[in-house]
Every structure is written in structure tokens, then in C-alpha cells.
Amino acid sequence: MGVVFRPQNPPELLREVVKVADAAGLEELWLCEDCFAEGGISSAAAALAWSEHVRIGIGVLPVPLRNVALTAMEIATLERIFPGRAIWGVGHGNQEWMGQVGARVVSPLTLLREYLDALRDLLAGKRVTAQGRYVQLDNVALDWPPDTAPAVVAGAFGPRSLRLIGETADGVVTGTTLAGLPQAIELVREGRAAREPADGKFPFMVQLVAATGPDAAERAGAETKRLGHDVGDSLSAVGDAHAIADTIAQWSEAGADTVILEPTPDEPDPVGFFRFLAEEVRPLVS
Template structure:
């Protein structure tokens, strides 16, 4: 099992110095990747824990890419319907290029209706928009001059798509049948938010469908937060995730106060839980 850690790009911890320090701590600690989270327009009644302060997730990853050298950089998860498809592909390609191909693209359809309204995005079409955007990403990363694209929601002529680094791994967020279908069609991994007790049967179903389609089993990603003062209990929880089929574990430390608190928790996890 590989381990990653979430870094806060929201709330008072989302300042330049703290983000950079936490990214470097995560890299030095030996995590495979670090992850940030996507919101753009927080409604006033949803600000608990962030105060409504959120940094744009892709711009934040670009900043972190310049502050680190080898740790991978991920989104858990990008709300795909918030952004135009071609622009998203260009931003992803840019981060992938400038980071030295260290990006992981976690994606989801979103859930916060007021945020969709603020962005002028269609909530009822979010699944279809996500599918077409993923089709666009696959299409554009396939050639320097990919052909024209014509689908019900996205149309564009042929153009030069450069730079064209290796497409980053795509991890599909979501729990239900649509997310699992999307993972099989477009993804390299599945990133559900199911408890371990429910995960195992779903992983077995997904892997069986992948084998039937001639595909390798997908990476199974979970993101969890828990107390680190009882390391035995924490180790047992990680073991339960692995037993349920998870292959990748993102540690969510919640609302750590600053980079010092982040560093202490990271050190405890890596020394006493991950090993």
C-alpha cells in the first residue's frame, strides 16, 4: 500500500509559507504524493472550517510543484463540471509538464448546488459533462495535433496540443454505479468514500469487471482521517482498509494548526502507523 497526505488549501493554513513548508515536510517524510481539495465558491452557510477561504486547486498544485522535487501532486478531487473541458486539459498538461510528470488527476462530479449556481454550471448535467471532459482529456493527450472533437456538449476543431507530456493517472471519485462505470471507461483508479466494511464487495466487483474487459485491476484509493494518539488503533484501521482492497491511502490530518503540528502528525504516522 502506498501512502499520501492531504495538505490544506483552505482556511488560515492556506497561506504561502505554510503550504510550502507542509509540502516539503511531506516530501522529506517519504510520502508518495500530497493532495489538495477543490472548491471555488463557498456559500456563507458552508464556511465552517475554512472561513470561506479556498485557493484554486490547480494554481495551488502549480505552486507546490515549484516548491518540491520528487513527491507526486494530486487533486482529491477536481470537480470537473466547474471548468471548460479544453481549458482543464491545458491546465493539467501544464502542471504535468512543469512538475516533471508528477501529477495525479483525481476527478469527481461535485455535489454543492450553490457552487454550481455561482459558476453557471449545470448541476443536472454534471455527470454527462464529466464524461465528456474525460473524453476530451484522453483525446487531447493522444496526439500533438489531435483531430476535431464533436460531441453533444463539447465541440472544437483540430489544434496543436503542446506541450503534451504523459497523461497523468486519472482517479475517479464517487461511490455509485455511475462512478464505477466511469472508472472502468476513463480511469486508472477508483477513489470512493465508502467505509471499509462496504468497500470490499465493491472492489471485488470492479476488479472482476476490469478483468472481463481485459484491463488491469484499478488502483483503489481511500482518504481517511483518524486520531494518531492510539497508534495501535490507527494501524488496525489502515490494515482494515488494505484487507478491504485499498491499494492507496491518503492521510487526512484535518484542521492542523500550522506546519509544526502537521510535521508532528506526519512523523507519527510514518514512523508508527505506515511502517
């Protein structure tokens, strides 16, 4: 189980949330790099330094915004300081935001493929020369690659992106309906089938809106609609600790390896909600 610290929260709130997650034994704390809120790498570095046990997930770094060599350097640095403590995610990025900063590309799929290939090779300590449509490297290698190359997961929603991630990444973070989860898993498997080798663990992570309290259903419903989904799409976990744990169990039974819960933007007590999920919901999840 993972919980998102929304970048719309003030950065100075992160330390308290990290301490709660670490003390409660939560497995994963997820951070976002939403434009124009908080930097994913800087937030991750602080969270890793403030914690001992909880894994810190980045979901996700937008690849049009970041040169792949710089991303590899930053990941490698943190992997050497905090080995195995982070989950590194990349993705297309919000296309409107990418347009605002002059980074929008004609073919996000091509960029993501080139980026994942180069990033994973650099983190594996390889010397990379690439002359792609978007990723261009000339004899580049990291001076300080990680001792063990970390997994790189990717965020995706569409069929072509899911197949691509199955072929080129080490895991997927997605948002889909409960009924659509089997199809999403199959699309990833189709991509995996084209991969050599296709063995090894490939985690499937889903993200849900979460809320508790007397107005939980209304807040979760409003956020679900804002994200472009119907309230009946089962994309939220709402209610008391048992109700939310039951929802997580449904997704797990449908094939999700990790369920990541994201509070609503209008959550009145972000730290209290984090404590509720970590201390009351997590013990109910087997």
C-alpha cells in the first residue's frame, strides 16, 4: 500500500508526513512532480533523508521536462546515498503543462521509448550513444552509477503506452477502472512478450482517490469527475478504515500489486489523513 503526498500541499508539510509514514510502517510514500508545484527529485531527497524505512516513490518525472542524462545523474546520486529506498517513475507528463514550458513533443510515445532505453542503460553503468528523434547522447556514461541498477517504472493510461511500458520499463503506474484492470494488465503483458528477456518481476501499480469522514463520498466524487472519470468507475476508496481496506483487497484480487491512495485536493487535514491511512487502514490490509 502506498499513499501520495500531493504537491499542492506546502513543501514544509512533507517532513511531518514522512515521519508519520516511517513510524507507522507504511511501505510506500509517493511524491509527484506536477507543474508548477514541487520538484520530484528535491522532494525525494528530503524524504529519503528524513526517513529510515518507508520507500519513496516518484510518480512520475515528466520526460519532456528533463534531459535524460540529468535524470540519470540525480537518480544515481540518490541510489548511492540511499540504495534501494526509492521507486523511480517517469512518464509523458501533462501535455498542457509541457506546452506551457515549450517542451511538448509531437510523438510522446517515441520520446518515452527513447528515454527509457537510455535511462535504464545509463543506470546500469553502460556507455550510451543515441541518435534518436528526441534523445541524443554522444558517448555518455555516469561517473558514479548505482552499485545495483534500480528499477524504472513508468506511468501510462492509453493502450499504446501500456504496451510500450511492458516492453521497455520495469513496472507500471496507472489509473484504470476496476473492470478495466484485466485489459490493462493484458496490454502490458503483450508488451512484455516482445521483450528479451521477459522474465523478472513487473509490478502493476494503480492509483485511487481516497477520502474518509462525513463528506468523503462527495469529495472523492468531485475529484474523480475532475480527473475525467465517472463516479461509478470504482476509482476511489471511500469510508472508514474497513471500507477502504476492502476496496484495496478488491483491487489486489483483480491483479494490482500495489494500491496507491491519493487524498483529495480539499482534504482538510493532510497529516491526520496520512496518519489514518498508515495507522488504521494499513494493518487491515493483508
